[in-house]
Each structure stands twice: as C-alpha cells, then as structure tokens.
Amino acid sequence: MNRKFKMISLGLSLAGLLALVACQSMEQGTGQKANASLESKSGSTAKGEVTFVWQGNDVLINGKFSGLKPNAEQGFHVHEKGDCSSPDAVSAGGHFNPETKAHGMPNSGMNHAGDLPNIKSDASGNANYTATLHGFAVNTGPTGIVGRSVVVHRDPDDYKSQPAGNSGPRIACGLIK
Template sequence: MLNPTAGQKANGLVRMAQEGDRVVVRARVSGLTPNSEHGFHVHEKGDCSAPDASSAGEHLNPQGKPHGAPHADHHAGDLPSLKADAAGVAATSFEVKGTLLGAGAADLMGKALVVHADPDDYMTQPSGNSGKRIACGVIASPVKPGGLGGNAEGSKTIPKQM
C-alpha cells in the first residue's frame, strides 16, 4: 500500500511477484496531478514514518551505480516513471530484472516504494530531480497465501489487471 505523505493525496496499491530472475510489478496510484509524470523509486529503508517520507532514505543503490533510466546503467531502485491520466490515476505494469524479493541488500523486500511529485529526468545525480515525496509504502510479503493472486499460488502470481 502506498499512503500519502503529509499534505498530499497520492495513494495506491503495488503488487510484486517473483518470476524467474525478475520481479513483475503492477501498480495503480491515484490522487496524482492529472496528465502528469511522477518519479517512482525503491528507497533503501523500509520506513515511511517521517511526514515527508525522508525516513525512507535514498534510492536503493547497493552496487554504487549512477542514477539513470531503467534501460541503462542505474540504481537498483530506479523504476519507470508513473504516468497519470486525466483523472490523476496511473496504472502500470513492468519488470525489474535481476532483483529478488528476498532479504539481501539488493533485494526489494523490506525497502520503501516512493512516488515523487515531479517527473524523473533520469540524469540529475543522485535522484533524478523528481521533487518531493508524495506517497510512500513499505514492500512486504502477503499477509497470507493467496493474498496477491487470489489463489493457492498467490505469492507466485498476481492479477494481470488492477
């Protein structure tokens, strides 16, 4: 679950599933500025307790790489930007290659997902100049089997539509 930071409206649900050597991500975020783009990143600490989500730390970057677009050399936490429609809703699906939902330094489990107010330029170091943090959520495992996919294999599959 993504919850708004202080004074913001952005919120949503992100579902992740391990498929081989990649993580499939499906997200639906509302309360965004209509017809806009928003930076979307995994941050190093699974802590959204600060009113501005600064407690989540910086982008996940255990390999010490530069900030960049997902198709180029980049931080482990650099994700594709969210693109909101005219109603301020962004729905997206993508894959993150080479990351696992485990407990290691480069894994996503236990880290924070952050939505930013502005687009990510994928160039400015170290964060892409994507502005303040408007929503934050901690990446956690499903509460019970079937929690993601609605079936006995719930943690292995996720619905294709959100």
C-alpha cells in the same frame, strides 16, 4: 598417488559446480511476491497499491494509484529503508542502490536497482502501472526489496540528474512486505 589426485580434483570440480548452481538459483525467482500499500505524504492525496512478482531474472511490477496530478508523470523508486514514518517520507532514505551505481534509466545497467519507470496519470489523476525490471530480488537478501520502501515523487524522473533524477518531494510511501 596420481589416481588420488584425480579423485580430489574431481571432488573439488563437483563442489564448485554445485556451488555455482546454488548461487544461480539464489539469483532467480520462482514466483515470490511482495506488496506495498502507499500512503499520502507531503500534504498530497496520492496513494496506491503495488505488487512485485519475481519471475526468473525479472521482477514484474503492477500498481494502481490515485490522487496524482492529472495528465502528468511522477517519479517512482524503491528506497533503501523500510521507513515511511516522517511526514515527507525522507525517513525512507535514498534510492535502493546495492551496487553503488549512478542514477539512470531503469534496466540500462547503469542505474540504481531502485530506479523504476515513471508513473503516468490520466485526466483524473489515476494510474495503472506495469513494468518488468531486473537488478533486484523479491526477498530480504542484499539485493532484495522486501523490508524497503517504495516512493512516488511529485515530479517526473529525468533519469540523468544525480543522485535522484530531480523528481521532487515524496508524495506517497509504502513498506514493501
């Protein structure tokens, strides 16, 4: 009887270990990619292209933007809905926030998954953007951004005002696919 108990115990331990390994692999990326083409909203001329590449626990974000206010910062966020159909992009919903955290500084652990660093434009209103973040995945799972939208706002995110950083109207929006 004791030997039978040990075998059952060993089987359950092995099953638990395999489940843990499976969960960990689901939370890490191995190069999965997604893209978004942002179109102008709210009467602006802002537009852009963004790529997301999942590498381990981090997501590398690269973007190229034009039509922004020169020498300025603009808020930039992943929003919960993949809907940019309204003229003001309000159809994209609020910031992507699967863990129901407060709005905050990206990568602080005290922020929405969709809180991204501000975009900084040059004297011509163009910007190249690079950030490495964690807290979301490049897939369609509960923490995944595929099928959601990415939005540029007119004003800089202050990273403290609730619920969205006081970043103003949405001036560009694109579906992440």
